[in-house]
Amino acid sequence: MASKSSLLNTLPTNPPAQFLKEITDGFSDARKLGEGAFRTVYEGILQDGEKIAVKKLSDNAPVAPEKQFTIGVGNLMAMQHPNIVRLLGYCHEPQKKVIEHSGRYIIVDVVESMLYYEYVPNGNLDKYIFDASFRPDWKTCFEIIKGICQGLRYLHKEMDRPIVHLNLQPSNILLDENMVPKITDFGLSRLFGEELT
Template structure:
């Protein structure tokens, strides 16, 4: 396997556009054995280049209402220009029409199927959901606090772009990747734009969103704003802090029962020190702060939620 330095140089010399045939070849034809993660936007696979380097290849969901032609190219190019420590580096893409034979109205016809891929720098630790729940490998609070702060900084970057906020629409543990130093990187950023915001409004549940992370105003009224992301962020902060998994269902799609459980069970020092037995006084205050911020973010009334700017200030010890 190539060294990290060599690996980075090989990635940087690859063209921004790679053919679908090549991307399928390096992922062993999108083999389930190469699957790294999955979201409502599609599935991520490990791609092994001929030189031995690994990249992460996302195959966008089948039949997704992605923006056509040049609009797709323009949006992806804009996303590739985004550079931040807490954002996964988007390196290239593919948007091709493939001929396929389908059975329609009693006969076989040839149709154009659009296949869309994105590819990213590979992060070997994978996604946050593998590490934060009880019994997993991140047992110390300092690392969890570092991850929470990093995710918030990344979202602040997306929400405060000079040309307007980039609403993520899918902040959850499976969309946060980790590098070798536990630095969190937000993935799936901007894919809501590729899918078209009008489509996300019309097909709230089918196109964008996972039960337990969607803000009520978006889930039930199709209202999209930065506060939609804040709700999802709140759930992620709560899960990362408590180690408890948000397990909603079709009857509780915004996970209000989970929120109430946290309200009732994480309001004492005893509960916190049970989770983190070696916590010092400063760490105890940080845990309390994160629970408080997380619960504020998941207020049903979006006007009561903190902005990402204020969240970052509070995490940095500033008064808001």
């Protein structure tokens, strides 16, 4: 049987937006994993049944979608750590859309920006903190805390240029099938040069 990583290696490089739309069932609400102000995350199911997470950036983000996309991709592509969610690829595709403006229909250019990354099945840390029925035992809690600390140390000390997340909260800590924490959602992060403290 092929390993999970080898199955994921069969994904197309920089797939078209249509491919990501198809594997998320047209970005259906039934496949929605989470939603933020400027993005929605969907479950994508590949032909072999393997799951991935597809983050679709909103057209109405106050930060230019291209800039947000570049920040997210640049930061995630550089990171290789067991406590950081792994970016598998991206789609950045210009498209024409028809919109209504002042009672007239016009054609505008929009860029579809999406990231796809490893699927993390146990959701985010929110429910494990705030819902007592999901709360794990102390040993698991300690391992989660330790994993988050290891991920942050990697970002702050082991990267060539330190990365500060700027939006670290329970909803941005995902838990895999073994309850290993993975830091995600670097849309607000910034790279700091050596001249800054």
